[in-house]
Amino acid sequence: MNRVILDVRGLTTKYITRYRENVYAVDGVSLQIEEGKSLGIAGESGCGKSTLALSLMGYYFPPLHYTSGEIIIDGINISKMKPDDVRKSILGREIAYIPQSAMNALNPTQRIINFVEDVVQAHDSSVSKKAIYEKAKELFESLGLPAEVLHKYPVELSGGMKQRTVIAISVLLLPQVLIADEPSSALDVTSQKMVIKMLRNLMEIGYIKAMIFITHELPLLYNVTDDIMVMYAGQIVEKASAHDAVFDPLHPYSKGLMGSIIVPEEGLRSTKLTAIPGVPPNLKNPPSGCRFAERCKYAKPECTVTAIPLREIGNGRAYRCIFPEDELRRMYAKEAAQHA
Amino acid sequence: MKGYRNYFLTKLLWFLVTLVVAFILNFTLPRLMPGDPVAAIVARMAQGMSNTTGVQAIYEQYTELFGTNRPIVEQFFIYMRNVFRGDFGFSFSQYPRTVADVLRTSIGWTIALQFPAIVVGWSIGNWLGALAAYRKGTFDKILMPASIFASSLPAFGMAIILLVIFAVSLKWLPTSGGYGYDLIPNFSWRFMWSVITHYQLPFWSIVLITIGGQAIGMRAMAIYELNSDYVKYSRFMGIKDGKIVRYVFRNAMLPQITGLALAIGTMLFGAVVAEVIFSYPGLGSTILTAVLGQDYPLVSATTLIITIMALLANFIIEIIYGILDPRIKAAQAD
C-alpha cells in the first residue's frame, strides 16, 4: 500500500447564515487518498460537494465554520494549526484549490503576472519579481501555456485558456494535493478535454501527488479518477473504485444517479427522465434517520428511525444504507427483471 | 497607449454628438409647443407691465437677434452662431442686463458649490459603503438605515432640515444667499468669511444626499465583490486579507465611477433645487427667477448651460474611468 497523502477523519463544517441558522453542509466526512491516486466526488447540485472542497482546505471564513474532525496532509495535522500559519505554509503549498467557476477566479483588473507575484510573495516575501517571472514562465511553458499569457488581463483570455491559467497558478507552488471543483463544466467539449488532459498530466509530471475531482457529470469521472465517492445531503453515501461505483452501485441514491449511464443508447433525454424524483432535504434540519429515505423507493419505516452508519464491506468499499449488500443486489435484480 | 487613445477619441466623439443633439433639443423643444413662445411670453408679460414700449423694444430686439420671423432652419443657425459668440440676447426679466451677464455670475457659484459637493459626497459615501461591507456588524446596521433614509429624503428636504436646524434654530449659519446681503463682492477677509459661512449649508446638504445613495451602492458592490470567486480563490492561494481588500475596493469603485457618470444629471437636479431653497445665487435660483419672470431667453440659456455642464462632467468622468480601469485599454487595443 502506498503512502497516504490526504487523510480526513470525521470532518464536519457548517454555514452560519445571516439569520443565525446552521446549515450542516459537510457532516462527518472521512476519506483517504494515497500518493498518485485521484478521487472523484459526485452528487446532485446542493449536496455539499463545493463545501467539502472548501472545508478540506482547513482555512475557514464566514459564513463557513469548522466544527470538528481532522485533516492530515502528508503527516501534518492542519486542523490544529493557527489560521495564519495555514495560510502561509499550507494553502497553495500543500493543498491547492480550483474554484467551481474558474472563469471568474481571477481578479479582472490585474495582470496575471501581478497576481502570480502576489501569490508567491504571500508565502515568501523575499523572492524577487524577476525570479518569480522566470519560474512562472517555465511552469506555464511546461504546461503548454504561452508565456505571453502572463502579461494579459483575464478578459483578454478565452474561457479554456483562463481555466488552464488558473490551474497553472494553482500548482505554482507544487502542492501535494489539488482539489478541482467542476473544472470543466462551463467549457465546450474541446476545452473540457484539454483541461482534463492537463490535470492528468500534472499527476504524471509529478507537480502534484494526489487530486480530488468534483463533478456531477458521472461519465466524466469514470475516465478521470481512480476512486469515486458519492455525496448526499452533506454525507458520504458510497465509496468505491471508479469501476464499481459506475457499474455496480450499492446505495439506492448512487443507483439512481448512475442509472442513466448504463443505458446510454436511450440518449441524453433519458438522463433527465430517470433523475430521482423529489428534492434533497433542507440541510438546516436534516432528517434524523437516513437522509435519502423520503426519496428512496425501497425505504421502509425503520430507515427513518436512527442515523445510518457507513458500512465498510472491504476492498475499500463502503455504503450508508440499512439494507445488507445481498438484499440490495436482490432488489435491483428483481427490478431489472421487471423492466426487461 | 494606443488602446487608451482609441477610448479617448470614442468618448470625445460621443461627447460632441450628444452636445449637438442636446443643442438641437434645447432649440426645438420650446418651438414645438403651440404658438410662438416668444410672442406668447412677451404678451403675457406685457399684461402686468406698464412700460409696453420697453417690452416692444425687447421683443423687436429679440426677433432681430434670433431671427424669429425667419424659417426655422435658418433660425437654428442664427441661434447657434449667437450661442458660439456667447450672445443669448437680453433677459426679459432683468432688462437691460443681458442673459450672458446674468449667467456669468451664477455659473461660478454653481460650479463652486455643486462639483466639490458631489465629489466630496461621492468619496465619503463610497468610503462608508466599503467600510460597511467590510466591517459588517453594528457599523453596517447603523449606517445602512441612515443611508436608506438619507437617500429617500428628497434633496430639498435635506436642505430645509439643515437650514431649519442650523440657521433658523441654532443660528450658527446664515439662512440664505451666497454672501451677506450688506456686502459688496471683493477680496476682503470679511467678504470671504461671509462667503464661506453661506457656503456651508448648501454644500453639506448636497454632500449628505450624495453620501446616502453612494454608500448604499458601494456597499452592495463591495459585498458582491467580496463574495466573488476571485476573492475566494485569492484567499485559498494564501494571499493576505489586506491585499484582497485592496483588490475588492478597487474593483467595486470602478462601477461606482460609471454610476456617477450616468447619475450626474439627476444629481444636478437635486443640487439645483437645493440652491433654490438656500436662495444661493447659482443657476438654480436663476431658473427660479427666470420662470417667475417668464424670462424665456434666460430659461433657455440656463438649461443649455446646465446640459453642457452635465455632459462635460460625464465626459471627464469617463476619461478618468478609462485611466483607472485597465480593461478599457486592453479591450480597445485590438
Next chain:
Amino acid sequence: MKHTLRQVFESGKFVSGFAIFVAILLVVTIYPLLVPEPPLRIIGQGTFFEPGIYVNVYDSISAPHFTLNLDEAAERRIAGRLADRDRGAILTWLVGVGIPESEIDIANTEQLLDQWFSNFDPTVRIPGMTNADRNYYIRLNSSIQGLLSTEDVIIAHANEETASLEAAGTIRPSAYVNVGQIPNVRILPLGTDNFGRDVLTELVKATAVSLKIGFVAGIIATTIGLILGLVSGYVGGFVDDVLMFITNMFIVIPSFVLLILISFSISQEQRGAVTIAVVIGFTSWVWTARAVRSQVISLRNRDHVNLSKLSGHSIAHIIFRDILPYIASYVVMALILQISSAILAEAGLSILGLGPKTTEVPTLGLMMNWAMIYQAHILGKWWAYLPVIIVIALIAFSMNLMNTGLDQVFNPALRE
C-alpha cells in the same frame, strides 16, 4: 406565480414597504370621506395658524358656564400671556435695579412675577432707559395686574335703537365651558398654510394627486421603456443600434433639463397635473429601456425561447409567453422606481415654479413651493413644510424598501 408572490410577501423589507404604502393609500382614500371639504378652501383669515383645536369664542360665551376653582388658573393665564419679549423686558428691569442675573429665571413665571412685584417701582429710573421704555414698563405692569385681577368681565351688546351698550352677561375668571357643548370647534391638526387653508386636508389631497402623477408618469415611462427595450433587445441589429444610441444619449442629457424646457413652454393654463405627469413620463423611460434590453438579450438565446422559435410560434407569442414572464420582476421594480422618482421630479419642478396649474388641486411639490415662497421655513412655521417632506420621504422610503425586498427575492446574489 403563486409561489413567487408568497416568496415576495415573505421578505420583511418588502412587507414593511408595502405596509407603509398601503397605509398611505388608505389615509388618502378614507380621509376625504370623513372630511368632505374642498382641499383648497381658504378658511383662515391670515397666514400660518398654528396646529391646534380652535374653539369658537362667540359660541363659548353663550354656552353653559361651569365654575371650577383651580388654584393655578391665574398663574397659567399670565404664563400663557406673558410673551418672551415681556419676560426679556422684566429681566432687563430686574438686572437694572441690581438683582444678579443668575438669580433670575425667565422661564419660571411664579418666581419672575414675585421678583417683579417686589422690585417694580414706576418712579425708579434705570440708567439708559428712555421715556418710551418707561411707559412700556408701566403698561406692562398694569396688564399683568389686569390679568391677575379677580373681577368679572362684562359681555355687552349694542342696543340697535339707542346704540348704547347693554350688559348681557358676565364672565368670571373661574368660568369654564365644556368643549363638547360648543357647536363650533375646528381641529386643525396641522394648522393652516400661508393662504389660510387647512394644511392636513390639503396635504391628503396633495398626496393623492402626487401619487396619481407618479402612477401616470411611471406607467408611461415603463411602457415606453419596456417596448423600446423589447424591440431593441429582441430584434437586435440595426434597430438595436439606433435605439440604444438614442437611449444612451438621453441618459447623459439630463432629463430634468428637458422637463424644465417643456414645462416652461407649455403655458400655465394648460399645465394640469396630468400634463406634468405625461411630460415626466416621456422624459424618464431611458433606464427601463436599458435594463429591459439587457434582460431580453440574455433571454433571447435561452433554450426555451429557441424551442418556441423552432415550433413556429409568432413573435407576439414568444414575447408574451417566453420573455415577459421572465422579466416581469425587473419591470415591476422599474415601475416602482419610476413612480417614486416621478413624485420627486414633480416636487422639484414645482419648487422651481414649474409645477401644475395652481388653482384646482394641490400637489406635494406645490405645497412645498408655497411654503418656500412664503418663507415658512425661515419663519418657523414647520407645519407648512415638514409634513410635506415627511410624506414625500415616506413614499420614497416605502418604495425603496419594496424594491430592495424584491431585489433580494429575485437576485439571490444580494442575499449575502
